[in-house]
Amino acid sequence: MKKRPLKTKLILGVLFFLPVIFLLFLYPSTHNYNPLDIVDDKVVDLQLFSSNSEEDIQLEEHITILGFLGNEPINHAIEASNLKELVYDKFKGFKKFQIVIVLPKGSESKAEQLQKEINNYDDMRFWHYVFGEPNDIKTLFNSLKTEESLDANLFTDHVFIVDKDVKQRGRLDDREDKEKERKEAIYTLYSYDCIEVAEVKNKMSDDLRILFTEYRQKRKGNFDSTTRRAEDLNANDK
Numbered sequence: 001m002k003k004r005p006l007k008t009k010l011i012l013g014v015l016f017f018l019p020v021i022f023l024l025f026l027y028p029s030t031h032n033y034n035p036l037d038i039v040d041d042k043v044v045d046l047q048l049f050s051s052n053s054e055e056d057i058q059l060e061e062h063i064t065i066l067g068f069l070g071n072e073p074i075n076h077a078i079e080a081s082n083l084k085e086l087v088y089d090k091f092k093g094f095k096k097f098q099i100v101i102v103l104p105k106g107s108e109s110k111a112e113q114l115q116k117e118i119n120n121y122d123d124m125r126f127w128h129y130v131f132g133e134p135n136d137i138k139t140l141f142n143s144l145k146t147e148e149s150l151d152a153n154l155f156t157d158h159v160f161i162v163d164k165d166v167k168q169r170g171r172l173d174d175r176e177d178k179e180k181e182r183k184e185a186i187y188t189l190y191s192y193d194c195i196e197v198a199e200v201k202n203k204m205s206d207d208l209r210i211l212f213t214e215y216r217q218k219r220k221g222n223f224d225s226t227t228r229r230a231e232d233l234n235a236n237d238k
Helices: 003-026 073-091 108-118 134-142 177-181 197-220
Strands: 037-040 063-069 097-104 127-132 155-162 168-170
Touching: 063 073, 063 197, 073 097, 073 108, 073 155, 073 197, 097 108, 097 134, 108 127, 127 134, 155 197, 168 197
Parallel strands: 063 097, 097 127
Antiparallel strands: 037 168, 063 155, 155 168
């Protein structure tokens, strides 16, 4: 009988500290914090696209994950499920966060089919589909910095991070510390492959946390670090 109060205190202590620990992991400490690089500032917005939402879906003033699932989105349910489970479910509570999936006009019913496939009765208010003409989809995609390409069905398994100022974010130098120590050649990360679970779960999630931290610090007025842009990186930046 005497052990029960101690057990109760331990349980209450764990319940109290879990949210604190979560927040510590969620927000990188300021002394280790570097802003997420701007890799492209010429991203076009979504004025030429319609949506399946009553609200006006735009990139401006949102932190957006932008994806292109093509003419047959249901064929890419794995990519969409990875994005939903590893990213959307984690960040849907953050202010101004959204996922926007770009599809050709005429695929509205296919979008509904995909939505039913990936949704387990969760809150999907911040997951949107927008529909455009093929040429407009290509224009939007071509405004992004990427080494990937859309296939004949207007699909790619790579997704992109776009910030509130409609600028694409990523990593101008994606080398690991050991690669930097060996002075290996710089390589970039412009987009994130939804098939690669580790890339989405680790790199993409980390980069989103960094971006949310940037905006949180800006709101508090203590953001004093310059975001690196593509033109700032040269061959000597190692």
